[in-house]
Amino acid sequence: xxxxxxxxxxxxxxxxxxxxxxxxxxxxxxxxxxxxxxxxxxxxxxxxxxxxxxxxxxxxxxxxxxxxxxxxxxxxxxxxxxxxxxxxxxxxxxxxxxxxxxxxxxxxxxxxxxxxxxxxxxxxxxxxxxxxxxxxxxxxxxxxxxxxxxxxxxxxxxxxxxxxxxxxxxxxxxxxxxxxxxxxxxxxxxxxxxxxxxxxxxxxxxxxxxxxxxxxxxxxxxxxxxxxxxxxxxxxxxxxxxxxxxxxxxxxxxxxxxxxxxxxxxxxxxxxxxxxxxxxxxxxxxxxxxxxxxxxxxxxxxxxxxxxxxxxxxxxxxxxxxxxxxx
Amino acid sequence: xxxxxxxxxxxxxxxxxxxxxxxxxxxxxxxxxxxxxxxxxxxxxxxxxxxxxxxxxxxxxxxxxxxxxxxxxxxxxxxxxxxxxxxxxxxxxxxxxxxxxxxxxxxxxxxxxxxxxxxxxxxxxxxxxxxxxxxxxxxxxxxxxxxxxxxxxxxxxxxxxxxxxxxxxxxxxxxxxxxxxxxxxxxxxxxxxxxxxxxxxxxxxxxxxxxxxxxxxxxxxxxxxxxxxxxxxxxxxxxxxxxxxxxxxxxxxxxxxxxxxxxxxxxxxxxxxxxxxxxxxxxxxxxxxxxxxxxxxxxxxxxxxxxxxxxxxxxxxxxxxxxxxxxx
Numbered sequence: 189x190x191x192x193x194x195x196x197x198x199x200x201x202x203x204x205x206x207x208x209x210x211x212x213x214x215x216x217x218x219x220x221x222x223x224x225x226x227x228x229x230x231x232x233x234x235x236x237x238x239x240x241x242x243x244x245x246x247x248x249x250x251x252x253x254x255x256x257x258x259x260x261x262x263x264x265x266x267x268x269x270x271x272x273x274x275x276x277x278x279x280x281x282x283x284x285x286x287x288x289x290x291x292x293x294x295x296x297x298x299x300x301x302x303x304x305x306x307x308x309x310x311x312x313x314x315x316x317x318x319x320x321x322x323x324x325x326x327x328x329x330x331x332x333x334x335x336x337x338x339x340x341x342x343x344x345x346x347x348x349x350x351x352x353x354x355x356x357x358x359x360x361x362x363x364x365x366x367x368x369x370x371x372x373x374x375x376x377x378x379x380x381x382x383x384x385x386x387x388x389x390x391x392x393x394x395x396x397x398x399x400x401x402x403x404x405x406x407x408x409x410x411x412x413x414x415x416x417x418x419x420x421x422x423x424x425x426x427x428x429x430x431x432x433x434x435x436x437x438x439x440x441x442x443x444x445x446x447x448x449x450x451x452x453x454x455x456x457x458x459x460x461x462x463x464x465x466x467x468x469x470x471x472x473x474x475x476x477x478x479x480x481x482x483x484x485x486x487x488x489x490x491x492x493x494x495x496x497x498x499x500x501x502x503x504x505x506x507x508x509x510x511x512x513x514x515x
Numbered sequence: 516x517x518x519x520x521x522x523x524x525x526x527x528x529x530x531x532x533x534x535x536x537x538x539x540x541x542x543x544x545x546x547x548x549x550x551x552x553x554x555x556x557x558x559x560x561x562x563x564x565x566x567x568x569x570x571x572x573x574x575x576x577x578x579x580x581x582x583x584x585x586x587x588x589x590x591x592x593x594x595x596x597x598x599x600x601x602x603x604x605x606x607x608x609x610x611x612x613x614x615x616x617x618x619x620x621x622x623x624x625x626x627x628x629x630x631x632x633x634x635x636x637x638x639x640x641x642x643x644x645x646x647x648x649x650x651x652x653x654x655x656x657x658x659x660x661x662x663x664x665x666x667x668x669x670x671x672x673x674x675x676x677x678x679x680x681x682x683x684x685x686x687x688x689x690x691x692x693x694x695x696x697x698x699x700x701x702x703x704x705x706x707x708x709x710x711x712x713x714x715x716x717x718x719x720x721x722x723x724x725x726x727x728x729x730x731x732x733x734x735x736x737x738x739x740x741x742x743x744x745x746x747x748x749x750x751x752x753x754x755x756x757x758x759x760x761x762x763x764x765x766x767x768x769x770x771x772x773x774x775x776x777x778x779x780x781x782x783x784x785x786x787x788x789x790x791x792x793x794x795x796x797x798x799x800x801x802x803x804x805x806x807x808x809x810x811x812x813x814x815x816x817x818x819x820x821x822x823x824x825x826x827x828x829x830x831x832x833x834x835x836x837x838x839x840x841x842x843x
Binding site for chain 2: 213239240242244245247249250252253254255256257258259260261262263265277280281284285288289290291292293294295296297298329330332353354
């Protein structure tokens with residue numbers, strides 16, 4: 189089994205899906221001969237040609253909207269937003285169109301598009317190349333929002349997204365692209381959308397998070413293990429719609445819950461997770477639900493000390509888990 | 516392309532379809548004003564361009580992305596009068612949305628009428644996407660998308676036309692210029708003289724036609740279709756007419772335009788012009804016209820009655836079809 193980093197897993201999933209199904213094609217800015225600014229589509233143009241690896245004009249609403257049209261026709265487009273921060277011009281297309289096409293046509297039409305977008309900070313990207321945008325899309329029934337935390341999950345979840353009958357927003361943490369490496373099977377496999385995954389079993393504190401924060405949580409948990417603090421880590425994997433059952437189970441198991449996101453705290457995904465736990469697990473809790481998130485400032489600044497202060501890391505998580513364990 | 520000569524029969528068919536759209540719309544207003552249906556958004560004044568354009572397309576192959584006034588377009592592409600009334604009454608059997616959307620939000624997959632929404636112009640990039648897919652699949656078809664002239668100010672108009680231009684897609688963009696975006700007149704919407712001139716900026720063919728002239732519209736769409744299928748790219752057509760009704764049943768157009776203006780426009784109504792032409796050409800007789808009117812009235816009566824009695828969607832279906840097959 190080959191060791192792949194996070195972005196290599198994306199490329200492999202795209203390549204295999206394009207080989208499997210002639211209706212799968214990619215479109216976006218610089219995805220052609222350039223292979224994507226992060227190299228996610230590296231080699232695809234050479235293998236599949238210009239017709240299926242389409243360099244588009246610099247216009248995000250068209251990237252989404254043209255993809256939506258093609259999806260309604262019966263294709264399986266994979267549209268790339270160069271940075272998640274630049275998805276805003278396409279919000280109308282994603283929310284008013286893609287998410288509602290099946291419902292508004294009473295199941296007559298559907299829109300099986302996958303929209304990939306690199307999100308997240310810690311790469312000196314400043315305000316507009318670092319944002320977490322998932323909360324904007326996380327109350328849109330009809331849409332699914334997938335945020336994988338590792339190369340293995342990337343491959344399985346991206347394949348599931350492309351094969352899904354409905355629109356999927358597939359958010360990739362850009363710091364994870366080359367930071368995270370693991371063994372990824374060469375064969376075809378899928379991971380179900382809408383299912384969370386227990387990444388670590390533990391008994392003292394439950395951490396529920398997603399994306400790159402899973403990696404930081406694992407680092408913190410390993411360190412705390414030596415102190416005798418045992419941490420359960422639930423990776424949401426799909427942040428909309430949420431896997432309520434897995435959340436309830438994980439929260440009830442330890443009775444002490446730490447919710448983590450790299451996004452601003454107020455109105456984030458973990459607020460909804462906290463609500464689910466409050467509704468279902470109140471009498472199983474041994475401590476108030478704790479949230480660890482970025483401060484409520486507009487976005488992550490460029491200068492290193494400011495970026496570090498904003499960004500999630502293992503140390504912040506370690507401190508929060510310890511506090512909860514001692515409660 | 517040489518000037519297309521339409522047979523007498525083709526002309527009569529077109530006229531009958533225009534008349535049908537007009538009579539349906541008039542009935543909708545009656546039903547609305549008598550409290551039977553909550554909302555109407557009208558095609559009146561635009562039937563000629565809608566039917567003539569549709570007639571120049573291949574209704575068995577092409578995809579259409581109509582906007583909310585395009586009753587004439589969807590009728591031509593196979594939506595039945597009964598189905599039109601089912602959507603006006605928002606009944607469960609409505610093929611457009613099962614009563615989920617407001618009237619005028621057309622969509623019917625079996626006739627390749629692509630589902631639309633209310634935020635205007637979002638359908639323009641979709642038309643480019645469908646044309647792209649058809650091109651990728653090597654299919655001999657075009658996507659035909661319409662919009663009001665106000666829509667040409669939206670970003671999606673620019674993004675969609677530019678995309679289609681760059682990739683030389685088989686798409687036809689027809690702007691139904693009815694001079695008003697609700698209350699805002701044309702001169703406050705655009706500073707350019709012609710909407711069709713915007714085509715220059717996208718490197719595509721642009722043409723302006725009199726939307727009340729059925730044959731001019733037919734010719735323009737026929738040529739655009741030929742261009743599209745020859746690989747010569749998309750066309751922007753501006754068809755000019757006038758909105759004879761208020762924007763919708765909830766609008767009062769006397770707050771922004773005069774009765775004199777509307778009356779003057781009614782006197783040059785494209786539908787009447789076409790009728791007079793057909794009569795003077797000896798194609799339409801008063802007898803034939805009477806026959807048409809009676810037939811249309813009967814079809815509308817039957818459809819109205821059917822739709823009125825048809826069941827509404829069960830509230831238990833509210834949560835249906837948010838997603839497709841589960842467990843993907």
